[in-house]
Amino acid sequence: MLKLYNTLSKQLEEFKPQTPSRVTMYTCGPTVYDHMHIGNLRTFVFSDILLRVLKYDGYKVEAAENITDIDDKIIKRAKEKNTTIDKVSKEYTKYFLSDITKLNIEVKNLKEQPRATEYVGKMVEYIKALLDKGFAYQEKDGSVYFDISKFVNYGKLSGVEKRELKTGTRVLSDEYTKENVQDFALWKAVGKDEVGFDSSFGRGRPGWHIECSVMSQTILGNKIDIHTGGIDLVFPHHENEIAQSEAKTGDSPFVKYWVHGAHMLVDGKKMSKSLNNFYTLSDLEKRGFEPLSLRYLFLQTHYRQEMNFTWEALEAAQNALNKLRKEVVSLGEPKIGCSELEGKFLSAVNDDLNMPQALSVLWETVNSDNPSSAKSESVLKFDEVLGLSLSDSNEILKSQEKELPEEVRKMLEEREVLRYQKKYEEADKIREKILKMGYKVEDKN
Numbered sequence: 213m214l215k216l217y218n219t220l221s222k223q224l225e226e227f228k229p230q231t232p233s234r235v236t237m238y239t240c241g242p243t244v245y246d247h248m249h250i251g252n253l254r255t256f257v258f259s260d261i262l263l264r265v266l267k268y269d270g271y272k273v274e275a276a277e278n279i280t281d282i283d284d285k286i287i288k289r290a291k292e293k294n295t296t297i298d299k300v301s302k303e304y305t306k307y308f309l310s311d312i313t314k315l316n317i318e319v320k321n322l323k324e325q326p327r328a329t330e331y332v333g334k335m336v337e338y339i340k341a342l343l344d345k346g347f348a349y350q351e352k353d354g355s356v357y358f359d360i361s362k363f364v365n366y367g368k369l370s371g372v373e374k375r376e377l378k379t380g381t382r383v384l385s386d387e388y389t390k391e392n393v394q395d396f397a398l399w400k401a402v403g404k405d406e407v408g409f410d411s412s413f414g415r416g417r418p419g420w421h422i423e424c425s426v427m428s429q430t431i432l433g434n435k436i437d438i439h440t441g442g443i444d445l446v447f448p449h450h451e452n453e454i455a456q457s458e459a460k461t462g463d464s465p466f467v468k469y470w471v472h473g474a475h476m477l478v479d480g481k482k483m484s485k486s487l488n489n490f491y492t493l494s495d496l497e498k499r500g501f502e503p504l505s506l507r508y509l510f511l512q513t514h515y516r517q518e519m520n521f522t523w524e525a526l527e528a529a530q531n532a533l534n535k536l537r538k539e540v541v542s543l544g545e546p547k548i549g550c551s552e553l554e555g556k557f558l559s560a561v562n563d564d565l566n567m568p569q570a571l572s573v574l575w576e577t578v579n580s581d582n583p584s585s586a587k588s589e590s591v592l593k594f595d596e597v598l599g600l601s602l603s604d605s606n607e608i609l610k611s612q613e614k615e616l617p618e619e620v621r622k623m624l625e626e627r628e629v630l631r632y633q634k635k636y637e638e639a640d641k642i643r644e645k646i647l648k649m650g651y652k653v654e655d656k657n
Contacts, residue, residue, distance in 0.1 A: 213226055213227070214227040214265065214269055215227065215563060215564055216469055217471065218469045218470060218471070219369060219446060219470040219472050220465070225469065227469065229437045229468075230468065233270070234272050235266050235272070235273045235437050235438065236273075236274050236275075236436045236438070237262070237266070237440070238276050239256070239259040239275070239277040239278075239441065240277075240278065240440070240441035240445055241278040241279050241280065241325070242279060242280065242304075243280040243283045243285055243286065244279060244280065244286065244300070244301045244303075244308060245283065245288075245289040245301070245304060246285075246289065247304065247311075247492040247494065248492065248493070249483055249490055249491060249492055250491050250492065250493065250496070250521060251442075253315060254473060254510050254519065255440075255441065255442045255473045256315070257507055257510045257599075258440070260317040260318060260599065261565055261567060261597065261599070262438070262440060262471065263318070263321055265561045267596075268561065268597050269562070273321065274323045274432060275322050275323055276322060276323055276324045276431045276432055277322055278326050278327070278423065279308070279325060279328070280423060281301035281327045281329050282297065282301075282329050282418070283328075283386070284385070284386065290407075311493045311503075314493060314503035314504075315493070315503050315506065315507050316504060316507060316599045316600070318599070323431060326431065328418070328427070331423070331427050331430065332409050332417075332418060334426050335422050335423065335426045336399075336409075336411045338422065338425070339399055339413070339422065341460050342358065342456060345460070346359075346362060347359060347456070347460070348398055354399075354413050354414035354415070355382075356398045356413055357397055358395055358397075358455060358456055358459075359395055360393070365458075368454070369451050370448075370450075372393055372447060372451065382394055382395045382396075383395070383396055384397050386421065386448075386449075396419060396421060396448065398418070398421075398422050399419065399422075400416050400417050400419060401413070402415055402416050403415075420449065421449055424453055425457045428453075429461070434463045434466070435466065436468070437469060438467070438468070438469045438471055439453075439467040439470055440471045440473070441473070442473050443472040443475060445472070446472060453467075454466050474517055474518045475518050475519075476518070476521055477518065477519070477521065478490075478491065478521045478522075479522055493506065496526065499523075499648075499649065500620075500649045500651055501526055502530065502612075504600055504601060505526060506529070508530075508533045509526055510567075511571055511598060513568065514565070514568060515567070516564070533600065536575075536578070536600070536602070536605075537602065537609055538605075538609065539578045540588070541605050541606050541609065542584070543587050543591070544588060545585060546585060546589035546592055547583075547586060548586055549586055549589035550577055550582045550586050550587060550590045553576060553577045553582075554590050554593065556576075557570055557573045557574070557590075557594050557597075561597055567598075570594070570597065571598075574591060577591055578591060620646060620651055623642050624646070626642060627639045627643060627646075630642070
């Protein structure tokens with residue numbers, strides 16, 4: 213039985229979907245105005261793991277993950293680049309899709325990956341319904357706001373209390389602090405020369421929060437089993453999603469299980485461009501690391517636990533992954549698996565996605581005394597959840613040998629000469645340089 217930590221109840225719960233054997237799941241996708249940093253990517257890998265575990269448990273999963281292609285940040289970036297928001301969003305959507313493909317996130321398992329701009333008409337209708345029901349109001353400038361004082365259960369996800377509400381105040385920005393609880397924008401009025409859409413409220417554009425409610429409920433229904441995202445989205449984004457969704461439909465709960473991934477630090481500090489520790493997948497690849505080594509690294513920390521990224525940890529993950537591939541290749545053809553170990557693996561992944569424990573079971577299987585063919589069968593079965601492309605191990609190892617940069621080849625040759633000359637100290641210095649470039653050096657003698 214799968215157990216998940218529910219942010220709504222603040223406890224571990226047995227997972228019971230609304231409809232037996234069928235699960236609806238929504239993930240807050242990217243706002244495409246820049247490259248995703250590795251902290252963002254951790255959230256998407258965690259969501260992919262959850263989807264894989266649900267499938268592993270035999271559920272039919274209907275999943276959606278949006279792409280926010282209309283947003284204040286996108287508009288700002290377009291102005292900076294002196295281009296259109298359409299070009300900005302398409303450019304960074306392309307980068308995002310490339311990144312998640314490299315991380316073996318199974319986009320093919322999604323029922324839909326909607327773009328916000330495709331749903332503006334439905335958003336307008338949704339906002340009209342909230343106005344008609346008295347949960348929203350329109351200002352003179354044309355902007356429409358959600359009146360959180362009218363929603364009795366506002367704050368049930370994040371713990372924000374209504375007494376913190378600044379009566380009569382509104383916030384047009386989509387992002388604000390927990391200390392600044394205010395009515396939030398459903399529709400933002402804009403001038404004739406600004407980016408916007410025509411509507412019965414006047415020219416404007418939708419607020420960020422309304423986008424996810426409309427897309428998720430249109431695709432998956434008024435009541436969803438699981439909603440995922442980073443812990444930073446609990447307030448205000450997910451709190452506001454609940455308010456407008458339940459106010460509009462009258463159905464509660466909008467989401468049965470809220471599942472959130474923790475933050476990621478870099479060298480013990482918050483990731484930021486000012487600290488020069490803001491890394492993208494491309495940055496990792498430039499240093500010689502392959503994307504799946506990052507996925508392996510993510511698996512080593514529980515999704516609800518804050519993770520600290522270091523280059524040393526990534527190097528260790530890359531080495532462990534390549535060692536695992538060599539083990540898989542040596543096991544040969546898969547046959548009947550190791551039932552006891554498969555049971556341990558299933559218990560681990562169903563225990564709130566305990567991937568560190570699942571990895572431990574994987575290595576226990578590889579190192580066990582079971583027949584090679586049985587180990588091979590189980591390991592490849594585990595990889596349906598882990599997503600490390602272990603069935604392609606032989607091809608990946610061969611391609612790595614072919615793709616070794618000329619610079620690294622020359623350094624290896626120079627090192628071998630130094631070792632032959634017994635100049636071990638100089639040889640070790642070259643070895644350290646190669647390791648920093650992301651390549652493992654194994655001495656056979």
